Amino acid sequence: MANSIILTVTGKDRPGLVDDMSAIITQLEGNWLESRITKLSGNFAGIIRVSVPEQNTEQLEADLKAVECESFHLSIELQNSVEADVPxxxxxxxxxxxxxxxxxxxxxxxxxxxxxxxxxxxxxxxxxxxxxxxxxxxxxxxxxxxxxxxxxxxxxxxxxxxxxxxxxxxxxxxxxxxxx
Missing domain, CATH: 3.30.70.260 (ACT domain)
Known part of the structure; x- marks a missing residue:
């Protein structure tokens, strides 16, 4: 079974940031599902939804947190359930x-x-x-x-x-x- 995870990323922009995150996600058999990423006044801001096998969730969180530094902040939220669709x-x-x-x-x-x-x-x-x-x-x-x-x-x-x-x-x- 796969877990859906929401990543919120902010910080000083640098080349390779998306590459670093996507490599970690792929290495742990995760799938980058959707994202909104932008550069605002030289800062990187993004929200990303990924899917990862349940057994790899903790490792994904640990590996992504390792990328975090003083000028780069990451919030990870496990998406527990999806609300019922209202027409x-x-x-x-x-x-x-x-x-x-x-x-x-x-x-x-x-x-x-x-x-x-x-x-x-x-x-x-x-x-x-x-x-x-x-x-x-x-x-x-x-x-x-x-x-x-x-x-x-x-x-x-x-x-x-x-x-x-x-x-x-x-x-x-x-x-x-x-x-x-």
Whole structure:
């Protein structure tokens, strides 16, 4: 039987970091299943899900911990069970507008109020092309319970877009894009 393990990795980036981790996982008959890895301000940040034979789990944890050092931190969590699937609809949100504190707080709060989960979120902040104003952008993939009305969500996001002075587009991942 195989165990599913979630690795959270942060620290100073260096060439070969992913190679070191993947070699340990493979050596212990593990399988790298999925990951999200990025470089933020010169730092490595990643979350990785691996599968490893039950009898190799402790050795995997020990070997990966041996890679850890002062500038590289690793958290290992054994994934005990998977929650029962609740029927959901996946949507993608794109947000763009003048940057100011609280955009993520307000959007995440509006989604949480409706029991909508954030599956993935990419954010950025850059200087505007035509001005020195900072422009915030986000791409957010969400899961909406089937019981939640997409029209109700659209209305909520429309009100929020007006309050935050941002543009929000909603894509149902089947090709229908709604500009809010």
């Amino acid at each position: 959901v609809r996946e949507l993608s949100l794109e947000i763009i507008g003048p940057d100011h504190p609280g955009i993520i707080r307000d959007i995440s709060h509006a989604l949480a109020e409706k029991k909508i989960s954030i599956n993935e979120m990419l954010t950025d902040c850059n200087d505007g092309a035509m001005s020195s104003e900072r422009i915030f952008s986000a791409e957010i993939n969400i899961s909406i319970p089937i019981a939640v009305s997409v029209d109700m969500l659209r209305d909520k996001l429309e009100d929020l877009a007006d309050q935050l002075m941002v543009d929000i587009s909603m894509d149902d991942l089947e090709g229908t894009v709604t500009r809010i």
